[in-house]
Amino acid sequence: MAAQSTLRHADDPISILLKHYVDRIRAGLMTTSRTARLLAAVVLTLGIISSSYGSYKWYTKRRKEKETGRRLLRRNSGLRGKDGSRTLFVPYKHSTARVTIYPTKPTTFDAHRRLFLQPPRAAGLSDSSYPQVPPPQTRPGLNLAFLHQFLSLLNIMVPRWSSKETGLLFSHSIFLLLRTYLSLVVARLDGEIVRDLVGGKGRAFIWGIAKWLAIGGFASYTNAMIKFLQSKISIAFRTRLTRYIHDLYLSDKLTYYKLTNLDGGVGNQADQFITQDLTLFCDAAASLYSSLGKPMVDLVVFNYQLYRSLGPLALSGLLANYFATATLLRRLSPPFGKLKAVEGKREGEFRALHARLIANAEEVAFYGGDAMEKVELDKGFRELKGWMEEIYRLKIRYNMLEDFILKYSWSAFGYLITALPVFLPAWSGQGDSDDGATPTPSPATTTTGVSEANIEHNTHSSTRMRSFITNKRLMLSLADAGSRIMYSLKDLSELAGHTSRVYTLISTLHRVHASAYYLPPSQIAPYSPSDIQGTLHLGFGGVRLENVPVVAPSLFPSSGEELIPHLTFLLRPGDHLLITGPNGAGKSAVARLLAGLWPVYRGLVSRPRRVGAGDDGIMFLPQRPYLPQGTLRDQVIYPATAADVSAAGRADAEVQECLEAAKLGYLVDREGGWDTRKEWKDVLSGGEKQRVGLARLFFASPRWAVLDEATSAVSGDVEGGLFEGCKERGITLITLSTRASLKRHHTHLLTLGLGPHGDEWDFQRIGTEQEKQSVETELQELRDRLKMVETWRRRREEIERELDRVWVGAGDVLEPPDYVNGAGMGEGERDRRAEVQGAEDGDERDVAP
Numbered sequence: 001m002a003a004q005s006t007l008r009h010a011d012d013p014i015s016i017l018l019k020h021y022v023d024r025i026r027a028g029l030m031t032t033s034r035t036a037r038l039l040a041a042v043v044l045t046l047g048i049i050s051s052s053y054g055s056y057k058w059y060t061k062r063r064k065e066k067e068t069g070r071r072l073l074r075r076n077s078g079l080r081g082k083d084g085s086r087t088l089f090v091p092y093k094h095s096t097a098r099v100t101i102y103p104t105k106p107t108t109f110d111a112h113r114r115l116f117l118q119p120p121r122a123a124g125l126s127d128s129s130y131p132q133v134p135p136p137q138t139r140p141g142l143n144l145a146f147l148h149q150f151l152s153l154l155n156i157m158v159p160r161w162s163s164k165e166t167g168l169l170f171s172h173s174i175f176l177l178l179r180t181y182l183s184l185v186v187a188r189l190d191g192e193i194v195r196d197l198v199g200g201k202g203r204a205f206i207w208g209i210a211k212w213l214a215i216g217g218f219a220s221y222t223n224a225m226i227k228f229l230q231s232k233i234s235i236a237f238r239t240r241l242t243r244y245i246h247d248l249y250l251s252d253k254l255t256y257y258k259l260t261n262l263d264g265g266v267g268n269q270a271d272q273f274i275t276q277d278l279t280l281f282c283d284a285a286a287s288l289y290s291s292l293g294k295p296m297v298d299l300v301v302f303n304y305q306l307y308r309s310l311g312p313l314a315l316s317g318l319l320a321n322y323f324a325t326a327t328l329l330r331r332l333s334p335p336f337g338k339l340k341a342v343e344g345k346r347e348g349e350f351r352a353l354h355a356r357l358i359a360n361a362e363e364v365a366f367y368g369g370d371a372m373e374k375v376e377l378d379k380g381f382r383e384l385k386g387w388m389e390e391i392y393r394l395k396i397r398y399n400m401l402e403d404f405i406l407k408y409s410w411s412a413f414g415y416l417i418t419a420l421p422v423f424l425p426a427w428s429g430q431g432d433s434d435d436g437a438t439p440t441p442s443p444a445t446t447t448t449g450v451s452e453a454n455i456e457h458n459t460h461s462s463t464r465m466r467s468f469i470t471n472k473r474l475m476l477s478l479a480d481a482g483s484r485i486m487y488s489l490k491d492l493s494e495l496a497g498h499t500s501r502v503y504t505l506i507s508t509l510h511r512v513h514a515s516a517y518y519l520p521p522s523q524i525a526p527y528s529p530s531d532i533q534g535t536l537h538l539g540f541g542g543v544r545l546e547n548v549p550v551v552a553p554s555l556f557p558s559s560g561e562e563l564i565p566h567l568t569f570l571l572r573p574g575d576h577l578l579i580t581g582p583n584g585a586g587k588s589a590v591a592r593l594l595a596g597l598w599p600v601y602r603g604l605v606s607r608p609r610r611v612g613a614g615d616d617g618i619m620f621l622p623q624r625p626y627l628p629q630g631t632l633r634d635q636v637i638y639p640a641t642a643a644d645v646s647a648a649g650r651a652d653a654e655v656q657e658c659l660e661a662a663k664l665g666y667l668v669d670r671e672g673g674w675d676t677r678k679e680w681k682d683v684l685s686g687g688e689k690q691r692v693g694l695a696r697l698f699f700a701s702p703r704w705a706v707l708d709e710a711t712s713a714v715s716g717d718v719e720g721g722l723f724e725g726c727k728e729r730g731i732t733l734i735t736l737s738t739r740a741s742l743k744r745h746h747t748h749l750l751t752l753g754l755g756p757h758g759d760e761w762d763f764q765r766i767g768t769e770q771e772k773q774s775v776e777t778e779l780q781e782l783r784d785r786l787k788m789v790e791t792w793r794r795r796r797e798e799i800e801r802e803l804d805r806v807w808v809g810a811g812d813v814l815e816p817p818d819y820v821n822g823a824g825m826g827e828g829e830r831d832r833r834a835e836v837q838g839a840e841d842g843d844e845r846d847v848a849p
């Protein structure tokens with residue numbers, strides 16, 4: 001009414017409203033005192049000034065942040081927070097966006113270990129006598145194990161009630177409820193529109209269409225939001241899980257190394273688990289919420305509505321129908337969970353083959369091994385394809401049954417139910433309502449039989465028509481909801497497969513992280529991960545091994561192979577050690593023990609505390625130099641980051657100095673500056689790569705360094721200078737090499753691979769009496785061998801002379817001895833010998849002078 005009245009005015013209603021308020025303010029100002037007006041003016045001015053200042057401050061801060069972001073992005077760097085958080089800047093549109101990553105607290109890992117390593121017995125995930133044994137992969141499917149696994153993962157995905165994910169799930173639920181409500185409204189409106197159309201009520205019909213369009217617009221927005229929130233939830237889950245996994249995987253416990261080399265729980269497919277399986281799991285989990293949550297709500301609401309309009313009989317029929325079909329489908333459905341889990345594994349194997357080829361492309365190209373690699377790749381793909389085809393074949397039968405039940409048998413059932421009020425009004429919910437009381441012809445005949453004389457009859461018919469349409473739509477929605485639930489059963493089984501993969505990954509990571517290899521004593525194999533009794537002592541001023549067996553480990557739960565039974569030596573700062581011995585003697589194994597890669601099964605290993613720079617640091621340069629992604633600067637400062645270096649106040653000049661010390665000073669100009677990014681492993685030569693390793697060592701300047709053939713590709717003229725450079729910087733060297741020429745740069749020598757079985761060793765100071773003695777003994781041994789060779793040569797000449805005299809003497813053929821004539825031989829053999837002898841004699845005769 002108000003709208004109609006304003007329309008009668010000639011003036012614009014907005015300007016009238018504005019005028020009204022201006023007049024009111026003006027009247028108010030007239031009545032206020034001068035002081036109050038002054039005060040108000042001052043407050044207003046101050047407000048304007050402070051808000052302008054605030055905006056200016058905000059703007060300059062934002063600009064500074066953007067500049068910092070651009071600079072750090074260029075330098076491949078970030079910021080470190082006091083709480084251990086890292087702030088990274090990532091490219092976003094034309095600028096940068098700030099991302100802060102908080103590390104997972106160790107207490108969270110401790111709390112979760114119970115979920116992943118000690119699942120409840122009821123879940124059937126563990127050995128009943130030793131529940132702490134990490135769960136073997138149970139058959140993935142809809143069972144208690146799946147429930148436990150999913151809830152455990154949910155603990156990571158939604159860590160708190162106050163977390164962002166809860167908010168997202170809540171908003172998603174609101175939109176899902178809204179959509180259900182809108183479906184109800186649409187069902188009712190549908191009935192009304194048809195009723196008005198049949199009743200010939202033009203105005204009401206048009207108004208109905210208008211409402212339909214308005215609701216349609218709102219419903220489309222709701223649907224779009226549901227999809228958007230579903231994707232947001234999936235990404236949020238993935239972010240939580242990925243960060244959690246990365247914190248476990250890249251911990252100081254070297255989980256990333258031990259996972260493949262010692263545990264083997266996920267084979268060498270950790271990458272496949274973290275990228276592919278995790279994504280599939282998060283997508284499936286997020287979509288399940290809407291694909292299962294919405295139809296569930298629909299089912300309750302629509303069933304209630306149908307109960308009201310169709311009565312208890314219809315509802316019991318509906319429920320019985322659900323139950324029967326769900327049971328049937330569950331019985332006949334193939335094990336989708338298990339199939340999905342195996343599919344993931346096969347995908348991983350195929351991907352690993354490709355990753356391997358990319359990593360070794362140069363070697364394969366040199367050998368021309370493409371044909372062989374192709375065979376392997378084709379084989380891998382054939383296996384994957386076979387598996388996928390098997391799954392699709394299994395799905396045909398199931399999909400057929402599913403479609404028939406959910407689409408056709410359910411609609412037929414729906415018609416039967418909606419017909420209840422028509423044929424059995426007394427049984428339906430409308431039994432005593434007046435519009436259902438009249439025995440009627442079918443709705444179709446009613447619509448054609450509208451006449452002036454039978455208004456009451458028509459009213460009843462159109463009401464019945466409306467309720468039929470509404471019920472039919474409700475039935476359709478219900479059938480849709482029911483079928484979506486049934487379809488989701490399949491999705492749920494597939495989710496069980498993905499859940500099992502992700503759960504297996506996280507529990508294996510926890511097992512490696514906590515070294516939780518508990519087995520009953522009778523099942524512990526010697527030198528297996530369950531049999532680690534030695535100690536790795538960090539924070540020692542030198543390097544010491546005491547009665548340590550050097551054992552090449554094996555995957556859990558097998559035994560490792562003993563290379564050296566007991567190794568003992570002690571080095572103090574300044575004791576430069578050369579470890580030498582034949583290939584495979586266990587030189588690198590000693591480095592792996594010191595670095596903590598291989599377990600100390602027995603005895604004691606002591607070493608400086610940190611791996612890396614500093615006075616309490618020990619740095620390892622491996623045989624194959626590793627070049628990380630990033631700038632040229634990153635190659636030299638690795639494993640430190642640009643953030644660490646700038647926090648320590650170290651400049652590029654220092655990095656340049658280290659490059660020069662490694663005889664690589666030309667690199668910065670050649671490659672176009674410190675911020676150049678390239679695929680460095682392809683750009684640098686073998687020797688250059690090793691020298692970058694040395695430059696890294698100079699930059700870090702640790703107290704100790706272990707060089708594992710780290711200069712094998714460096715030219716001889718440079719190598720000596722590099723060793724001396726290390727020593728000048730106060731670095732004590734432990735060099736692993738087969739080249740005895742490096743002895744002159746060291747003070748101690750450890751020789752491995754001695755003795756008949758190659759498991760003995762010798763440790764001594766270079767240049768001592770004992771060492772001279774041992775070199776002397778070695779030389780004497782060589783001289784003796786040489787003498788033996790001389791003796792044998794002389795003896796051979798004597799024998800040859802003797803033979804000459806025996807067989808051919810001054811041109812006459814002599815009688816051969818008896819044994820040559822074959823005394824004591826068989827008849828046949830004697831004849832053959834005689835024949836051969838005859839032939840030889842003939843030859844002799846021909847050539848004899």
Ligand SMILES: Nc1ncnc2c1ncn2[C@@H]1O[C@H](COP(=O)(O)OP(=O)(O)OP(=O)(O)O)[C@@H](O)[C@H]1O
Binds near residue numbers: 585586587
């Ligand atoms: N990750 C591993 N798992 C199990 N065994 C290993 C592993 N790495 C090496 N081995 C085995 O340990 C033994 C010692 O290897 P190591 O690399 O220490 O030899 P090395 O003396 O350094 O030889 P080279 O001079 O060829 O480098 C070898 O027999 C090798 O097969």
